[in-house]
Amino acid sequence: MTDVEVLVVGGGISGLSIAWWLAQAGVSVEVWEQTSRPGGKIQTVKENGYLMEQAASVVMNFRPEITHFMQKSGLEAYKILRADTTNRYLVNNGKLLALPMQLIPMLMSPLWSWRGRLRMFSEIIIPKGGNAQETVSEFITRRLGKEVLEKAMDSFITGTLASDPALANAYAVLPRLTYLESRYGSIAVGVIMNKLLQRKTAAITEAFSFQGGMQTLINFLAQQTCFRSEHAVTEIAKIGKKWRVSTENKTVFAQQVVLSTPANIAANLIKPLDKELANCLTEINMAALSVVHLGFSHNDIKHPLDGTGFLTPRKENLAVTGCLWMSSLFSDRVPSGKVLLSSYLSGALQDDEQSVTAVMEALKPLLGIDCSPENVRIDRHKQGLPLYYGDYTGRMAKIIKHLEKLPGLYLEANYQGGVSVRDRIARAAEVAKKILAWRKI
Ligand SMILES: Cc1cc2nc3c(=O)[nH]c(=O)nc-3n(C[C@H](O)[C@H](O)[C@H](O)COP(=O)(O)OP(=O)(O)OC[C@H]3O[C@@H](n4cnc5c(N)ncnc54)[C@H](O)[C@@H]3O)c2cc1C
Structure with a gap:
């Protein structure tokens, strides 16, 4: 021993x-x-020239500890930054709608009704509230209104965490937003204050993966x-x-x-x-989830894939909760002239053919695809993410x-x-x- x-x-x-x-x-x-x-x-698995991630594919960093880790470890030399593409798409009424990440263009997006926009603006004057048991649905509705919950936050929580916003604890899954409320009384005031003070932790500073x-x-x-x-x-x-x-x-x-x-x-x-x-x-x-990676020739897709991918609010009733356009995010993921789309589905029990059919039914009208994928890989996680x-x-x-x-x-x-x-x-x-x-x- x-x-x-x-x-x-x-x-x-x-x-x-x-x-x-x-x-x-x-x-x-x-x-x-x-x-x-x-x-x-x-x-990470490489098949037929396609580099596919079974689980995590992007590190979204805004924490100084990670910056320190990357520098101290020497991994900085292997880091690949996400392509400088600002578009993030949401499915809205069966179509892809770009949602700008800068505050003013985002607020002016046709995604929002005037009523919804006014409700968002009023966040600044809504008094502090909530408690440690508050769910994401309760927190977002209380601060930003139902429209933000249904059209945006719902898809973020289901698409990235495989969770139900009506059950997920706001303090656990939205720690930055709940912190801003408790510190500054308002998310908007908190964001502005952090910007004024130039705190690096106030915003996502970089998203990256690694060579290979x-x-x-x-x-x-x-x-x-x-x-x-x-x-x-x-x-x-x-x-x-x-x-x-x-x-x-x-x-x-x-x-x-x-x-x-x-x-x-x-x-x-x-x-x-x-x-x-x-x-x-x-x-x-734990939530079960599957990742369906599909490879195509670039010419087979009508959409320019000029963004990171899309998320789907549940009210859209699509099998795919989110899709990352991996070949748009990182340049080294596919052979020349090809694209890689990694789609996320809740559950891990579907058979291969059913999974691919469900993904293709969702992707075809959104991206303008009229052929079958030339490369398919499916990763299933029976115990994917903790809830x-x-x-x-x-x-x-x-x-x-x-x-x-x-x-x-x-x-x-x-x-x-x-x-x-x-x-x-x-x-x-x-x-x-x-x-x-x-x-x-
Ligand atoms: C589909 C999917 C996509 C994701 N995308 C992203 C993303 O883009 N960005 C991001 O930041 N995160 C992402 N995540 C989250 C992230 O990948 C996981 O949260 C993280 O990898 C979990 O790491 P862990 O070490 O906590 O757990 P695990 O990775 O589950 O590691 C636990 C380990 O314990 C081992 N083990 C179990 N029992 C024993 C035992 N008795 N003895 C010895 N060893 C044992 C297991 O074999 C396993 O290797 C994603 C997750 C999934 C599922």
């Missing part, structure tokens, strides 16, 4: 980035991953940390001051352990230690309280603090700091 200072269970982006921050600080750390490869949900896709980030992290594949952890136990971590045929003692697995797996491992904490984790449900439903803040407080009774044990994966790669790497830095601080006690 060997000893290690910190053992991280789970080699997705959460676990790998915690290990990376710790390794930078000189800590002896291992990452144990049950499958044969690092990355968890994230994997997100796999480059994953491979880099796995190489820089002590990553062990085919290490499925079956048991953790507290023995004296140390943690004993076991797979079917290996055991290690660690001073500190981080569980970076999905919540249900963490629940199984924790059950013998704290049943209530395990129950709390079991309550976190930040219900009393998120209460649940997280409960988790923290229970963990206080299990010193040296940490839970860190995408069911708390945000699902994005940005939030995962930034949260990992915070957890690493806690681990380092505990080490000094």
Whole structure:
């Protein structure tokens, strides 16, 4: 039996980035991953010249921790910025409508009725309100009106988080907007103040991927940390001051352990230690979703694909909740003259033919396509994204309280603090700091 200072269970982006921050600080750390490869949900696949992402495809960064990470790691050299295209499209009455990202042109978009626009303008004078249990629907309707919820926010929450805005907790999934309200009394005032003060955190500063896709980030992290594949952890136990971590045929003692697995797996491992904490984790449900990647010749598509892609409000009743035009976002994703469209569907159970048919029915009228795709790949995630439903803040407080009774044990994966790669790497830095601080006690 060997000893290690910190053992991280789970080699997705959460676990790998915690290990990376710790390794930078000189800590002896291992990452144990049950499958044969690092990355968890994230994997880049190249088929017939098309570079496709199984899960995360873009890092939307506005956090200084990520900028620091990119510079310190040297990954800055492999970064590819999203193409300088400003159009984002929404499906509106069965057609694609460009939604400008600058405030004034966005407010003047034909998407909004005059009534809706006036309601948006009145946000500035609406008093502070809400509570920690407020849902996205309640928060957005209260501050910006029903039209913003139905025409824009609904599609953002369903398309990017596979969640229902009527159930998703506003504080958990819209932390920046809820913060602006609580700090400045109004989202609009908060945005203006941050602009005036030139706070970098006030706006998305850049969106990027890597040469070779997100796999480059994953491979880099796995190489820089002590990553062990085919290490499925079956048991953790507290023995004296140390943690004993076991797979079917290996055991290690660690001073500190981080569980970076999905919540249900963490629940199984924790059950013998704290049943209530395990129950709390079991309550976190996951949304199933599929990604259908279709490759075409550029000439087969009438739409200029002059944007990042589109999102679909639920009232439009389309199978596709969102579509990223990957070949418009990043120049290195397709062979010359080709395009790659990655569409997202809720659920993971459809068969291949049904999935492609459903996507083609949605895309054909929107993009003017009258032929079949020449390349098809489907990625299914039965447990795709955690749902930040219900009393998120209460649940997280409960988790923290229970963990206080299990010193040296940490839970860190995408069911708390945000699902994005940005939030995962930034949260990992915070957890690493806690681990380092505990080490000094
Ligand atoms: C379709 C899709 C599209 C997305 N698009 C974006 C995007 O464009 N931008 C963005 O920022 N984010 C995006 N995301 C979100 C992001 O990809 C995920 O939230 C993130 O990758 C999750 O990382 P994680 O490490 O927390 O969890 P996982 O990736 O689930 O990693 C957990 C790891 O734990 C391992 N494990 C489980 N049990 C054990 C065990 N007993 N022993 C050892 N190991 C174990 C698993 O095998 C897995 O490798 C997307 C997600 C999906 C599904």
